[in-house]
Amino acid sequence: MAEDKMAILEVRDVSLQVNSTLILNGLSMEFWAGYVQAVVGPNGAGKSTLASLIMGLPDYRQHTGDILFEGQSIKNLNVDQRARLGITLAWQEPARFEGLKVSQFILAAAKNKDKKEVDRVLDMVGLEPARYRSRDVDKTLSGGERKRIELASILAMKPRLVMLDEPDSGVDIEAIDRIFEAINRLKKAGTTVLLITHSPKVLEKADHAFLICHGTLVDKGVTSKIMEYFSGKCLPCPHQNVPEINSGAATGGKT
Amino acid sequence: MTEDLVGEILESVNLHRTFNKDTPHLIINANQVLSSHQVEGLIMEPEELPDGVRAKLRVKKGVKIGSPVHLCFGLLPERGVQHIIMDIEIEDEAEVSFMAHCTFPNAVDVEHRMEAQIKVGRQAKYSYFERHWHSDEGMVKVVPVARIELEEGAHFSTEFELLKGRVGLIDLDYRTTCQARSSAEMKARIFGRQDDRIQIREAAHLIGEGSRAALTTHIAVKNQARAEINNEIIAEAPYARGHVDCKEIIQDSGLARAVPVVEVRNSKAQVTHEAAIGSVDSKQLQTLMSRGLSEEEAVDLIVEGLLS
Numbered sequence: 001m002a003e004d005k006m007a008i009l010e011v012r013d014v015s016l017q018v019n020s021t022l023i024l025n026g027l028s029m030e031f032w033a034g035y036v037q038a039v040v041g042p043n044g045a046g047k048s049t050l051a052s053l054i055m056g057l058p059d060y061r062q063h064t065g066d067i068l069f070e071g072q073s074i075k076n077l078n079v080d081q082r083a084r085l086g087i088t089l090a091w092q093e094p095a096r097f098e099g100l101k102v103s104q105f106i107l108a109a110a111k112n113k114d115k116k117e118v119d120r121v122l123d124m125v126g127l128e129p130a131r132y133r134s135r136d137v138d139k140t141l142s143g144g145e146r147k148r149i150e151l152a153s154i155l156a157m158k159p160r161l162v163m164l165d166e167p168d169s170g171v172d173i174e175a176i177d178r179i180f181e182a183i184n185r186l187k188k189a190g191t192t193v194l195l196i197t198h199s200p201k202v203l204e205k206a207d208h209a210f211l212i213c214h215g216t217l218v219d220k221g222v223t224s225k226i227m228e229y230f231s232g233k234c235l236p237c238p239h240q241n242v243p244e245i246n247s248g249a250a251t252g253g254k255t
Numbered sequence: 256m257t258e259d260l261v262g263e264i265l266e267s268v269n270l271h272r273t274f275n276k277d278t279p280h281l282i283i284n285a286n287q288v289l290s291s292h293q294v295e296g297l298i299m300e301p302e303e304l305p306d307g308v309r310a311k312l313r314v315k316k317g318v319k320i321g322s323p324v325h326l327c328f329g330l331l332p333e334r335g336v337q338h339i340i341m342d343i344e345i346e347d348e349a350e351v352s353f354m355a356h357c358t359f360p361n362a363v364d365v366e367h368r369m370e371a372q373i374k375v376g377r378q379a380k381y382s383y384f385e386r387h388w389h390s391d392e393g394m395v396k397v398v399p400v401a402r403i404e405l406e407e408g409a410h411f412s413t414e415f416e417l418l419k420g421r422v423g424l425i426d427l428d429y430r431t432t433c434q435a436r437s438s439a440e441m442k443a444r445i446f447g448r449q450d451d452r453i454q455i456r457e458a459a460h461l462i463g464e465g466s467r468a469a470l471t472t473h474i475a476v477k478n479q480a481r482a483e484i485n486n487e488i489i490a491e492a493p494y495a496r497g498h499v500d501c502k503e504i505i506q507d508s509g510l511a512r513a514v515p516v517v518e519v520r521n522s523k524a525q526v527t528h529e530a531a532i533g534s535v536d537s538k539q540l541q542t543l544m545s546r547g548l549s550e551e552e553a554v555d556l557i558v559e560g561l562l563s
Contacts, residue, residue, distance in 0.1 A: 057541055083547040095538040098502070099473075100560030108556055109546030136560075150542075157546055 007068075008033040008161055008192050009054065009087075014065035016046075016053060016215075023049050024063065025215040031161065031194055036187050038195040038206035040226060046215040047196045048092065051163040054194075055089040056082045069161075086160025092169055092196075094150040097137040102149055105137045110156035121152040124185060126178035144171035151182050161192040168202050180205055203227060261289045264329040268356040268388050280325040283308050285337055294320060297351070307338030307368070316346040316376070323384075326355040333363040340370050347376035347406075358388040362395045362423075371401040375409040375437075383413040389420030397422075401429045405437035407463065412440040418562055422451035422480070429456070435463030435492070442471040444562045447480030447509070458487040461495035461524065468497045475558045476509035487516035490524035499528035504535055504558055 009031040016024040024046050031037055039047050053060040054067060056079045067074050074082055097105060103118045110117050119129035125148040135141065137149060147170065154162055164183070168176050183205055186193050195202055203209060209226035211219040219226060261282055265271040274280075279297055282290040286308055288301045296318030300311040314320060330337045345351055359365045375381045389395050397417075405411050415427065422445060431439040441457045453476070459468030470486045488497035503511035517526040535557050543553035 055541075055545055058537075078544070078550075079541055080544040080547060080549050080553075083545050087545075088547075089545050091538070091542065095536070095542045097539055097557065097560050099563040100556065101563075104556070104560070108543060108548060108552075153546060 005030075005032040005035070007031065008070060009194075010066075010068040011050070011054070012066045012068065014050075014053065014063050014067065016049065016060065016063040023215050024053070026065070027212065027215070027217055028065075029210055029217065029220070031192055032208070033192055034187070034190050035207045036183060036193040036195065036205055038197055038203050038209040038223070038226070039212060040197055040203055040209055040229060041212040041218075042198065045213050047198075047212060048165055049215075050212070051089055051165050051194070051196050054082075054163060055079060055087065083159075087163075088154055088157060088159040088161070089163045090147075090150050090154055090165060090167065092166040093143065094146040095137075096139055096141075096146065100137050101133070102135050102137055103133040105149065106153045106156050109153040111158045112156070117156050118152075121155040122149075124155055125149070125152045125182055126175065127152070144175045147171055148175060148178060151179060155182060155185065158189065159191055161194065162186060163194040163196060165196040166199070166202075167195065167197070168199050176201070200227060257289050260284050260287075260331065263331060264289070264327050264358060267329065267331075267358040267360040268327065268386070270325075270327075270356070274325070278322055278325055279320065280327070281310065282325075282327040282329075283337075283339070284329045284331055285335055296320065296349070297324065304338065304340075306336050307340065309340040310342070312341065312343045314345045314349040314351045314379075317348045318346075319350040320352070323352045323354040326353055327358065328355070328367070328369075329358040329360075330365050330367065331361060333361050334365065336366045336368070338368045338370075341372070343371060343373045343381075345373075345375045345379040345381045345409075348378045349376065350380040352382040353384065355383060355385040356388065357385065357397070359395050360388060360390055362390045363392055364394050366396040367398070369399040369401075371399075371403075373401060373403045373411075375403070375405050375411050377406045378408040379406070380410045381412070385413070385415050387415075387417040387419070389417070389423065391420050395421070395423035397425045397427075399425075399427050399429070403429065403431040403439070405431060405433045405439060405466075407435045407437060409434070409437040411438070412442075414442040415444070417445045421449060422447045422453055424452045424454075426454045427456065430458040430460070431468065432460045433463055433466035433468060433495075436465045437463060438467040440469045440471075442473075444473045445475075445482070446558070446562055447474065447476040447482055449478045449480060451476070451480040453480070453482040454485075455483070456485045456487075459489075459497060461488065461490040461497055462492055463495070464492045465494045466490075466492060467495070469500070470498070471500045472502070472513075473561050474501075474503045474511065475506070475562055476503065476511055477506035479508050479510075481510045482512070484511075484513045485516070486514075486528075487518070488526045488528075489518040489520070490526050491520035493521055493523035495521065495524040495526075497524075497526035499526070499530075501528075501530040501532075502561060503532040504561055505533065506535070506554065506558075
């Protein structure tokens with residue numbers, strides 16, 4: 001791990017309240033350029049909400065505190081403006097696009113609009129280009145396939161910071177290995193990777209992690225330290241096992 | 256002069272470089288038959304009328320026409336009426352596919368009416384792809400009406416596409432009667448803008464055992480465009496199966512209405528339907544915007560997918 005930890009993204013005292021329910025509570029975090037970091041915590045802790053809020057999704061804009069990217073506030077920027085700075089998000093459950101070809105979907109995000117780029121990134125995520133480039137990004141693809149195609153589009157986008165929400169959910173063992181390879185590639189390319197997870201296997205891929213619970217930062221540190229959370233040594237926190245907050249669009253659950 | 260008109264029509268549908276005169280075809284401008292070419296087993300008898308063309312098309316029993324038959328119906332002047340009357344018979348075990356282009360590139364006030372009687376014989380196959388090319392002025396009125404009879408084991412598919420230029424007014428009415436083990440697939444993909452009006456009525460009557468039908472309509476409307484889709488499947492024979500699929504995306508002040516009618520008169524038949532109308536899916540939109548597309552670019556891509 002490099003010693004010079006330069007913050008690319010700062011979350012400063014961020015709180016989000018929806019219909020009198022506090023979903024994020026005074027969170028402050030720093031994400032370092034070029035590192036793989038993880039945000040872990042139980043269901044309903046606010047992990048996906050944090051990712052949605054950093055991405056600037058419309059239902060998550062009414063927060064207090066600030067988000068800084070390379071020292072500049074991005075609080076007032078829309079999703080696409082943040083994306084053009086180099087921030088992106090891979091959803092836990094990727095969207096389906098009826099009629100949209102895999103190649104169109106990837107090229108829409110790609111920095112390099114050459115059609116060869118489609119094959120290159122499909123190869124990277126272990127999907128045979130000849131079999132996939134002309135398929136629709138719709139229900140004919142499994143969740144795992146769509147997840148890898150979404151990752152391919154992110155590889156083509158070449159972002160500065162990518163948030164991967166539960167990257168291992170709904171994918172088979174071979175696909176998980178491919179996803180981990182892609183994470184390594186992103187890191188080697190200098191991309192900052194933020195893993196949103198409650199999986200120890202995913203957490204292992206991180207250099208550093210944050211543990212949040214009930215919207216509050218409970219602990220942070222090297223991965224081995226946070227890993228203790230998964231071996232039954234959960235640190236004291238006010239978590240009351242409220243996994244789903246059904247209070248409108250901005251819930252503590254998944255987007 | 257005639258060759259110039261043929262060239263102009265082909266250019267308006269982007270076929271001027273690739274069109275081969277030896278392929279079976281029928282090219283019409285207004286009420287004038289500009290060019291036609293038959294192949295063995297395909298009989299075309301066009302007759303010019305004061306306001307259009309009546310054409311009999313027949314594919315002889317057992318004949319399989321290898322390449323698509325090109326039909327180009329154009330009205331190049333800014334104003335006028337074109338009335339196309341088609342009498343099509345595909346005899347038993349014959350096979351044919353049509354590639355039809357209807358083009359009104361300069362339309363200011365144009366009406367295009369099409370009346371088709373189509374009979375598809377036993378075990379015969381018929382496919383018809385129809386693409387419309389309109390001007391950006393929107394002053395086109397398109398009224399296609401087709402009555403289709405499918406005999407035992409026949410297969411019929413038709414696809415109507417109107418994505419380029421303004422729709423103007425379209426009032427489409429296709430009705431199919433399906434005998435035993437025959438199948439009908441009807442698709443329409445239309446993009447309405449400004450004050451365009453879209454009315455679609457597709458119907459399949461499944462009267463034969465094991466007959467099948469799928470009616471698919473994908474529409475996008477923006478600005479003040481309106482669309483009304485009335486798709487209907489009636490199944491009255493055992494093991495008849497049908498599905499109605501209607502998806503509409505509305506933007507701005509567009510208005511969309513879908514009325515899927517499914518009626519089953521036999522306990523061994525089944526018909527399903529799905530209809531989704533609304534604005535662009537927010538998750539799709541956010542996904543594309545999180546890749547750096549503007550909202551407008553993302554919407555365009557989503558609509559392009561729906562209508563592809």
